[in-house]
Amino acid sequence: MASAAVTVTRAFGMIDMACEPLILHGYWRSTASWRVRIALGLKGLEWEGKAHDLRAGDQRASDYLALNPQGFVPALEVGDDLLTQSLAIIEYLDELHPDPPLLPAEPLERAKVRAFAQVIACDIHPVQNLKVLKMLKKTGLDQAAIDAWAVQVIEQGLAACSELIAENSGPFCFGDKVTLADVLLVPQLGNARRFGARFDFGRITEIEAACAKLPAFAAARPENQPDADA
Amino acid sequence: MASAAVTVTRAFGMIDMACEPLILHGYWRSTASWRVRIALGLKGLEWEGKAHDLRAGDQRASDYLALNPQGFVPALEVGDDLLTQSLAIIEYLDELHPDPPLLPAEPLERAKVRAFAQVIACDIHPVQNLKVLKMLKKTGLDQAAIDAWAVQVIEQGLAACSELIAENSGPFCFGDKVTLADVLLVPQLGNARRFGARFDFGRITEIEAACAKLPAFAAARPENQPDADA
Numbered sequence: 001m002a003s004a005a006v007t008v009t010r011a012f013g014m015i016d017m018a019c020e021p022l023i024l025h026g027y028w029r030s031t032a033s034w035r036v037r038i039a040l041g042l043k044g045l046e047w048e049g050k051a052h053d054l055r056a057g058d059q060r061a062s063d064y065l066a067l068n069p070q071g072f073v074p075a076l077e078v079g080d081d082l083l084t085q086s087l088a089i090i091e092y093l094d095e096l097h098p099d100p101p102l103l104p105a106e107p108l109e110r111a112k113v114r115a116f117a118q119v120i121a122c123d124i125h126p127v128q129n130l131k132v133l134k135m136l137k138k139t140g141l142d143q144a145a146i147d148a149w150a151v152q153v154i155e156q157g158l159a160a161c162s163e164l165i166a167e168n169s170g171p172f173c174f175g176d177k178v179t180l181a182d183v184l185l186v187p188q189l190g191n192a193r194r195f196g197a198r199f200d201f202g203r204i205t206e207i208e209a210a211c212a213k214l215p216a217f218a219a220a221r222p223e224n225q226p227d228a229d230a
Numbered sequence: 231m232a233s234a235a236v237t238v239t240r241a242f243g244m245i246d247m248a249c250e251p252l253i254l255h256g257y258w259r260s261t262a263s264w265r266v267r268i269a270l271g272l273k274g275l276e277w278e279g280k281a282h283d284l285r286a287g288d289q290r291a292s293d294y295l296a297l298n299p300q301g302f303v304p305a306l307e308v309g310d311d312l313l314t315q316s317l318a319i320i321e322y323l324d325e326l327h328p329d330p331p332l333l334p335a336e337p338l339e340r341a342k343v344r345a346f347a348q349v350i351a352c353d354i355h356p357v358q359n360l361k362v363l364k365m366l367k368k369t370g371l372d373q374a375a376i377d378a379w380a381v382q383v384i385e386q387g388l389a390a391c392s393e394l395i396a397e398n399s400g401p402f403c404f405g406d407k408v409t410l411a412d413v414l415l416v417p418q419l420g421n422a423r424r425f426g427a428r429f430d431f432g433r434i435t436e437i438e439a440a441c442a443k444l445p446a447f448a449a450a451r452p453e454n455q456p457d458a459d460a
Contacts, residue, residue: 069393081338084394085352088344095337107325108311114318121348122315126356135379141369149365163299164314 022047023077025068027054028225031125031187032086033074037225038183039090041216043097051227054130087121090180102180113174116164116181120188124157128191147195154188154197161185162201170203171210178214186211190222252277253307255298257284258455261355261417262316263304267455268413269320271446273327281457284360317351320410332410343404346394346411350418354387358421377425384418384427391415392431400433401440408444416441420452 024040024047026033040047052058052073059071068075068082076083076092083089094102103110126132128150136146165173165181173181189208192199199205211217222228254270254277256263270277282288282303289301298305298312306313306322313319324332333340356362358380366376395403395411403411419438422429429435441447452458 070390078338083338083341083345085345085348087352088341088348091344092337092341095340107322108308108313110325111313111318111322114321115313115315118315118318118351122317122352122356126352127362132357135382136369139366139369139371139375139379145369149369152365160300 020079021077023050024048025050025052025064025075025077026073026225027052027059028222028228030054030073031129031191034187034190034220034222035086035183036074036076036089037220038186038216039093039102041219042100042102042178042183042214043093045093045097049226051225053227087117087180087184090183094180100177102178102183104174104179109174112164113179113181116161116173117184119157119161119164120184123160124153124188125191128153128195150191150195151197154192154195154199158188158192158197158199158204159201162204166202170206173203173207178211182207182211186217250309251307253280254278255280255282255294255305255307256303256455257282257289258452258458260284260303261359261421264417264420264450264452265316265413266304266306266319267450268416268446269323269332271449272330272332272408272413272444273323275323275327279456281455283457317347317410317414320413324410330407332408332413334404334409339404342394343409343411346391346403347414349387349391349394350414353390354383354418355421358383358425380421380425381427384422384425384429388418388422388427388429388434389431392434396432400436403433403437408441412437412441416447 022040022045024033024036026036026049028051052061052064054073058064059073065071067077068084070084072084074084074086074089076089078092083092090102103113133146133150136149137143141149168174170176172178173185185204186208189199189204191197218224252270252275254263254266256266256279258281282291282294284303288294289303295301297307298314300314302314304314304316304319306319308322313322320332333343363376363380366379367373371379398404400406402408403415415434416438419429419434421427448454
């Protein structure tokens with residue numbers, strides 16, 4: 001390994017934006033919303049949740065589309081601004097509220113944590129999310145084939161995740177501190193469980209257990225949201 | 231809009247890592263490799279390219295798998311380290327070589343640029359890339375239906391991209407400086423063209439033309455790579 005000789009520090013000139021009210025538009029079962037809930041909790045931030053039932057098509061309601069033309073969740077209202085895309089939202093929270101940090105200080109280590117997160121955010125989740133599975137159904141694929149699609153994508157992706165952290169020790173993905181990698185991993189494992197995919201690769205299940213002990217991860221779980229099914 | 235009162239600055243303690251040789255494992259037609267080539271060019275960095283013909287399955291060759299067990303491109307060798315995932319690689323280059331910056335200084339603006347990039351990296355590209363189209367073929371879908379899938383994903387995604395920059399003026403996605411957003415957009419438009427998808431949404435075609443005038447974008451084009459088809 002190259003020596004990690006370069007560090008990134010972040011200096012904040014003013015912190016008034018830290019006082020803007022935060023409103024998270026989400027859905028209890030959306031894994032991308034789940035990621036943001038974990039990050040908000042890890043940062044100890046106060047936030048208000050607004051639930052949009054994706055099954056009922058609430059995200060296409062005119063008042064939400066007026067706020068967020070894409071009609072996706074999650075979206076974070078920060079004062080008069082609206083932020084979208086879970087990874088961008090989480091890095092925003094991390095830059096504005098750097099304690100505890102969700103990325104290491106060294107660029108190379110940051111790149112490795114981000115790469116792990118992006119295997120989930122780019123290679124796994126988009127190819128097995130509800131939108132794509134609905135598109136598959138429209139092509140005429142039966143439910144068993146659709147489920148097999150999701151399982152294949154999740155298992156291959158989590159095996160890759162496991163390889164990316166094989167040289168690290170725990171309890172978390174990248175050592176003894178929670179990072180963006182753990183924030184992405186835990187909700188993806190929720191999806192793995194839903195589809196019956198295997199995820200007992202390497203340290204993955206141990207990491208999930210370590211995260212489960214932290215209040216921010218527990219509070220963010222889908223079943224603990226006010227809009228969750230009874 | 232909230233006032234952008236918080237700025238992020240990056241301080242580098244040492245720059246010895248900047249001297250590590252950079253070897254980019256890529257493929258001329260891989261849009262994710264294309265993104266990294268643009269970023270390397272914008273930063274004015276010297277790099278060596280190693281081509282892997284994805285059509286021939288070169289990315290599964292044992293010597294490459296020994297280096298990168300995932301067998302994906304792009305991957306960037308930095309000394310003894312290997313970085314994967316194009317967005318993570320580009321942010322690494324941006325942190326280590328901050329001039330010219332590919333992200334704005336303010337967290338809110340950074341989040342918006344990253345969100346635009348992630349619409350492409352998470353919502354569009356993974357759902358229309360070669361791997362997924364091959365999976366669709368395996369389900370028995372005919373070529374016309376597969377192409378229609380790709381076109382739908384690209385058109386919906388680029389329309390969303392256009393909305394995200396509707397309030398900005400050009401010539402680039404987020405004003406008068408190239409950002410990560412432009413680095414992601416141009417290769418995605420290459421894919422749009424390949425599949426015959428529409429992309430004359432808002433300022434998209436004007437941004438592509440503005441980028442095309444810059445040497446880093448011209449040099450990174452697939453047809454200008456040594457491994458390109460004649």
